[in-house]
Amino acid sequence: MINSKKLNKRLLVLAFVLPALFFYGVFNLAGIVRTFYYSTLDWKGISANKTFVGLENYIAVAKDPLFWNALKNNLILVAVSVFIQIPCALGLALLINAKLKGARFFRTVFFMPMLLSTVATGIMWILFYDPNFGILALLIHKLNLPISTAFLQGDRALPSILLVICWQFIPFYMIILKAGLTNIPEELYEAAKIDGANSWQCFSRITMPLLIPTIRTSAVLQLVGSLKYFDLFYVMMGGAPNESTELMATYMYKKGFTEFRMGYGSTVAAYMFIICFVFACVFLFMTRKKEDAR
Amino acid sequence: MKKKVLAAILAAAMAVTGLGTFPVMAQEEEQIELTFWHNVPNETGQKVIENAIARFNEEYPNVKVTVVANENDPYKTKIATAMAAGEEPDIMTSNGGGWLKTFVDEGKILDLTDRIAEVEDEYYPAALSLFEYDDKRYGLPTSFGPAPVYFNKQIYEELGLKIPTTLEEFEANLEACKEAGYIPFTLANSAQWPGALTFIWLSLRYGGKDAFLNAYNRENGGTFEDESFIKAGEKIQEWVEKGYYPEGFNAMNDDTGASRMLFYSGQAVHFISTNGMAANCTSEAPEFYENNLDMFVFPEIEGGKGNVKEILGGGNGWSITSKCEHPDEAFALIHYLSDKDYAQDNVDLAGVVSGAKGVEMPNPIAQKVSDILQEADYVQNFYDQFLPTDLAALHKQTTYDLFGLTTTPEQAAADMEALAKETLD
Numbered sequence: 001m002i003n004s005k006k007l008n009k010r011l012l013v014l015a016f017v018l019p020a021l022f023f024y025g026v027f028n029l030a031g032i033v034r035t036f037y038y039s040t041l042d043w044k045g046i047s048a049n050k051t052f053v054g055l056e057n058y059i060a061v062a063k064d065p066l067f068w069n070a071l072k073n074n075l076i077l078v079a080v081s082v083f084i085q086i087p088c089a090l091g092l093a094l095l096i097n098a099k100l101k102g103a104r105f106f107r108t109v110f111f112m113p114m115l116l117s118t119v120a121t122g123i124m125w126i127l128f129y130d131p132n133f134g135i136l137a138l139l140i141h142k143l144n145l146p147i148s149t150a151f152l153q154g155d156r157a158l159p160s161i162l163l164v165i166c167w168q169f170i171p172f173y174m175i176i177l178k179a180g181l182t183n184i185p186e187e188l189y190e191a192a193k194i195d196g197a198n199s200w201q202c203f204s205r206i207t208m209p210l211l212i213p214t215i216r217t218s219a220v221l222q223l224v225g226s227l228k229y230f231d232l233f234y235v236m237m238g239g240a241p242n243e244s245t246e247l248m249a250t251y252m253y254k255k256g257f258t259e260f261r262m263g264y265g266s267t268v269a270a271y272m273f274i275i276c277f278v279f280a281c282v283f284l285f286m287t288r289k290k291e292d293a294r
Numbered sequence: 295m296k297k298k299v300l301a302a303i304l305a306a307a308m309a310v311t312g313l314g315t316f317p318v319m320a321q322e323e324e325q326i327e328l329t330f331w332h333n334v335p336n337e338t339g340q341k342v343i344e345n346a347i348a349r350f351n352e353e354y355p356n357v358k359v360t361v362v363a364n365e366n367d368p369y370k371t372k373i374a375t376a377m378a379a380g381e382e383p384d385i386m387t388s389n390g391g392g393w394l395k396t397f398v399d400e401g402k403i404l405d406l407t408d409r410i411a412e413v414e415d416e417y418y419p420a421a422l423s424l425f426e427y428d429d430k431r432y433g434l435p436t437s438f439g440p441a442p443v444y445f446n447k448q449i450y451e452e453l454g455l456k457i458p459t460t461l462e463e464f465e466a467n468l469e470a471c472k473e474a475g476y477i478p479f480t481l482a483n484s485a486q487w488p489g490a491l492t493f494i495w496l497s498l499r500y501g502g503k504d505a506f507l508n509a510y511n512r513e514n515g516g517t518f519e520d521e522s523f524i525k526a527g528e529k530i531q532e533w534v535e536k537g538y539y540p541e542g543f544n545a546m547n548d549d550t551g552a553s554r555m556l557f558y559s560g561q562a563v564h565f566i567s568t569n570g571m572a573a574n575c576t577s578e579a580p581e582f583y584e585n586n587l588d589m590f591v592f593p594e595i596e597g598g599k600g601n602v603k604e605i606l607g608g609g610n611g612w613s614i615t616s617k618c619e620h621p622d623e624a625f626a627l628i629h630y631l632s633d634k635d636y637a638q639d640n641v642d643l644a645g646v647v648s649g650a651k652g653v654e655m656p657n658p659i660a661q662k663v664s665d666i667l668q669e670a671d672y673v674q675n676f677y678d679q680f681l682p683t684d685l686a687a688l689h690k691q692t693t694y695d696l697f698g699l700t701t702t703p704e705q706a707a708a709d710m711e712a713l714a715k716e717t718l719d
Binding site: 044123126130132133137148150153154242254257259260 | 695
């Protein structure tokens with residue numbers, strides 16, 4: 001009786017999981033496996049003509065300075081995401097969580113950038129950054145500032161795009177952190193106030209510790225998202241990012257689809273997978289230890 | 295990571311196909327269906343295609359043509375993906391050159407040599423040559439034109455300038471524009487190919503057509519380190535340093551019109567661009583087209599090996615894929631889509647000059663394009679279309695770096711030669 005009930009339950013669970021598992025398997029797992037298979041080939045991506053070259057691609061990518069440069073840019077993106085976006089998002093979350101007048105209005109306004117599609121965001125910012133007709137160029141000319149208006153060029157391209165990424169993603173993490181803040185019971189603050197805690201103590205002793213799991217989740221999302229980031233860089237650099245703005249994903253795309261070196265591109269993808277995987281594991285492991293210690 | 299790329303491609307593909315699919319119906323005994331992918335982005339151009347298909351259907355009422363319009367850059371990815379999956383259309387468009395050759399080498403494109411031999415006389419040989427490899431032909435041209443130096447003739451009048459016949463005169467004009475407070479050249483180089491046009495013109499004039507062909511064919515001691523390529527790089531950097539280009543041009547986006555805005559608004563005087571520029575101008579700034587737009591062929595250089603009969607240009611054409619089950623009908627269709635009637639329609643409605651002979655030019659600009667083509671005895675295709683894909687990418691990257699002053703002409707040439715040794719030798 002009990003056994004058949006258990007079996008039924010298991011079958012039910014399986015029935016619910018199966019569709020998701022099917023799509024995950026076909027579109028994710030199979031893709032990953034095939035990527036590793038392609039990465040061992042010398043293949044143009046369109047022909048039946050595939051030559052097995054073993055680890056040759058892996059050695060070539062490891063020796064490719066452009067790949068390491070792309071990885072460096074990805075790491076800069078990770079650093080900016082984790083150390084700038086999350087503190088800013090936290091600040092905004094606290095702000096809209098405070099019982100101020102118009103908090104609701106500001107919550108909507110702050111969230112707006114997240115609602116735009118990435119391509120629209122990219123094109124909008126290209127126009128903002130336009131060196132001759134852009135709104136920023138007009139401001140600089142009006143104020144007679146001695147600054148060049150070439151925002152997306154040379155060394156300034158990367159910071160300019162990073163700014164747009166912050167602008168787009170801070171609202172997302174703001175909402176996640178806001179949800180975390182809402183989950184902290186009001187009684188804790190009341191009790192602390194009765195014990196004579198000031199606002200800083202409330203923040204550092206109650207808010208922060210209880211928010212850590214949410215922040216950790218955000219940081220993992222940021223980490224993996226930044227390592228595989230593609231779209232804004234592709235859109236804003238006219239589909240052809242240069243050394244200063246090349247990411248691993250755009251480099252993979254360039255090799256695979258523009259230069260028809262699908263084997264090489266797949267190897268870059270394989271490296272990306274390994275790097276993301278290792279980073280995520282190490283990060284989760286490190287933060288878990290801390291929690292256990294406490 | 296892959297998923298995201300694929301999603302972006304699919305989204306782009308769906309957006310475009312959603313807008314562009316329209317079946318042309320016909321009722322007859324044996325029903326045949328042909329799929330046809332093009333990348334003509336504007337309404338007038340699509341009207342021209344519709345008209346040609348209507349004429350085709352008068353003769354072949356049993357053929358249903360399914361047309362899919364695509365944007366240029368997503369199109370290239372889409373076709374490569376479709377080829378890999380064996381889902382390519384019967385008829386596709388390309389700019390010929392190294393990109394199409396990749397597919398030819400894989401046996402994906404139908405050899406049209408015998409079929410084209412029957413209609414050869416209707417087209418300019420230079421236009422047909424875009425789709426020719428090892429004496430075999432793989433396509434009929436649908437648009438064809440030079441990439442001249444466009445200029446604003448009202449500013450020329452105002453400053454009392456003449457059309458230059460030598461580089462020296464050209465540079466004097468540029469200096470005069472600069473002194474009068476104009477930007478001598480407009481350029482939006484973020485996609486890297488717009489600036490490459492200037493590089494090709496300069497190297498074509500310094501070294502003549504043979505400098506490039508020898509380097510590409512690895513013949514007669516030709517290399518990509520030839521002094522003509524180095525001199526072209528030096529001249530570009532000289533112009534950049536003199537401030538002949540707009541502020542931040544290497545980051546401006548040609549697709550969103552950053553270069554054309556400066557040109558149309560009369561802030562910049564010259565614009566080296568493809569034949570698509572004139573077509574854009576008819577719809578974006580018809581008054582400018584009528585009153586201001588004019589063009590000349592890049593002037594000769596004193597002591598250079600090139601002459602004014604060698605021009606830079608390119609075009610589009612239709613090819614038939616190997617998997618097409620009805621090559622006779624498909625060839626008839628691409629003939630309808632490139633013949634004299636089509637070409638006339640194309641220049642009248644869309645302002646685009648095609649590869650077919652015997653067309654009457656409706657306005658002075660189109661007439662000038664046609665004259666330039668007829669006077670030319672050699673048309674150099676854009677290097678990035680002509681070269682194999684990885685070398686093409688490096689060519690764009692190195693010229694971009696030349697414009698950005700982040701490499702030297704010698705280094706750019708050495709980088710090209712190093713990769714050429716790997717891929718061409």
